[in-house]
Amino acid sequence: MKKLLLLSAVFLMGTAMSFAQFANIGILGGSTVTGWGSDTDMVTTDGITYTLNNVVISVPDTDPGVKFRQDDGWTVNWGSAGFPTGTGTQGGANIPATNNTWDVTFNITTGAYTFVPAGVVYDAVALMGADASVTFATSDGVNYFADNVMLQAGAMAFRVNDATVGWGSSSFPTGTAVEGSEIPVLDNSYNITFNKTTGVYNFGYVTISLIGAGVVNWDTDTDLTTTDGVNYTLNNFTFAGGEAKFRLNHAWGTGWGGTEFPNGTGSTAGDAPNLVITAGTYNVMFNRLTGDYMFMDVTAGLNNIEAAVFKVYPNPTQSVWNFSAGNNVISNLQIIDITGKVVYMASTASVVDATAFASGVYFAKVTSANAVQTIRVIKN
Numbered sequence: 241m242k243k244l245l246l247l248s249a250v251f252l253m254g255t256a257m258s259f260a261q262f263a264n265i266g267i268l269g270g271s272t273v274t275g276w277g278s279d280t281d282m283v284t285t286d287g288i289t290y291t292l293n294n295v296v297i298s299v300p301d302t303d304p305g306v307k308f309r310q311d312d313g314w315t316v317n318w319g320s321a322g323f324p325t326g327t328g329t330q331g332g333a334n335i336p337a338t339n340n341t342w343d344v345t346f347n348i349t350t351g352a353y354t355f356v357p358a359g360v361v362y363d364a365v366a367l368m369g370a371d372a373s374v375t376f377a378t379s380d381g382v383n384y385f386a387d388n389v390m391l392q393a394g395a396m397a398f399r400v401n402d403a404t405v406g407w408g409s410s411s412f413p414t415g416t417a418v419e420g421s422e423i424p425v426l427d428n429s430y431n432i433t434f435n436k437t438t439g440v441y442n443f444g445y446v447t448i449s450l451i452g453a454g455v456v457n458w459d460t461d462t463d464l465t466t467t468d469g470v471n472y473t474l475n476n477f478t479f480a481g482g483e484a485k486f487r488l489n490h491a492w493g494t495g496w497g498g499t500e501f502p503n504g505t506g507s508t509a510g511d512a513p514n515l516v517i518t519a520g521t522y523n524v525m526f527n528r529l530t531g532d533y534m535f536m537d538v539t540a541g542l543n544n545i546e547a548a549v550f551k552v553y554p555n556p557t558q559s560v561w562n563f564s565a566g567n568n569v570i571s572n573l574q575i576i577d578i579t580g581k582v583v584y585m586a587s588t589a590s591v592v593d594a595t596a597f598a599s600g601v602y603f604a605k606v607t608s609a610n611a612v613q614t615i616r617v618i619k620n
Contacts, residue, residue, distance in 0.1 A: 265310055305337065325385075327387065352377055354379050366399050385431070391427065407420075416440050446489055447490060448528055451485060486506055488528075497512035503533060505579070523616060534580050559594060562590065571608055572607035599620060
């Protein structure tokens with residue numbers, strides 16, 4: 241009997257320790273039965289996905305909404321204006337949950353959450369293959385999504401309820417899945433959507449934006465554009481000047497800050513300082529993998545820009561860039577990488593061999609007839 245009690249005690253202690261390693265996540269709010277003063281703890285088995293069933297929402301006349309928070313305190317909390325699905329951000333808005341009884345799911349890594357009517361069981365959808373398995377969220381049982389998913393190149397297929405046969409097609413990054421086919425996924429990070437009814441899917445590149453008082457304000461994201469999901473750019477944007485950060489998918493789960501300007505390497509550390517942008521008009525480059533960024537002043541050296549007409553072709557290229565200044569001779573040409581390093585420089589050059597350059601975005605600074613212009617060029 242003593243041995244049995246001892247074994248039981250050891251088992252219980254081990255179980256308690258296994259759960260203690262995970263963060264404590266709760267849900268609370270003016271629209272919950274406990275109000276803003278008390279959390280209802282959620283349940284997790286992996287420390288990433290948290291669930292809570294039969295959450296009663298009753299919207300009051302004053303101070304409505306709900307939020308997720310960690311360790312029963314406001315130091316770490318998530319909110320957003322989206323409902324019944326959304327992506328919670330640190331210190332975000334109260335979630336405008338509506339009257340009903342809900343089963344709630346929250347992902348502490350991505351901030352994604354869903355509110356599904358209690359008792360409603362939707363089909364489970366996953367993306368499988370290429371040494372990966374991705375679980376999707378849904379609020380209606382038709383449209384499924386998974387954000388910021390890092391995938392390796394390979395064949396993948398959507399699986400519904402652990403079916404042995406997947407759904408896919410030969411088309412990427414968008415297409416219509418059919419039973420028995422696979423999708424030739426490329427190595428990158430994606431925001432993925434899948435419609436279980438139509439089979440339509442989309443692998444979109446993750447969003448990189450700039451936010452802060454130095455851009456617009458701390459509530460408004462200014463999105464950069466990308467052609468490869470790694471190198472992001474923002475052209476000819478006028479900054480008022482002040483503090484800012486780069487961030488991923490309009491959320492604070494991943495944000496980049498730094499102490500250097502106009503170029504440097506951004507840090508994703510939680511205590512990384514904000515960038516301090518000098519007022520001006522810039523072309524911005526950012527590398528999602530390395531965190532390297534560069535703000536290039538587009539007004540510098542443009543006093544006599546009418547004197548030369550600059551062109552470059554082909555752009556993008558796999559081999560060479562051909563530069564032209566109309567009837568004028570190019571007197572200086574520099575190729576600058578995303579870190580601000582000059583990787584090529586020559587006088588009276590019109591053709592640049594790019595075969596040895598790494599794939600990505602560069603800036604070509606061209607001088608001719610007392611005019612200077614910076615052109616964004618891409619090496620595939």
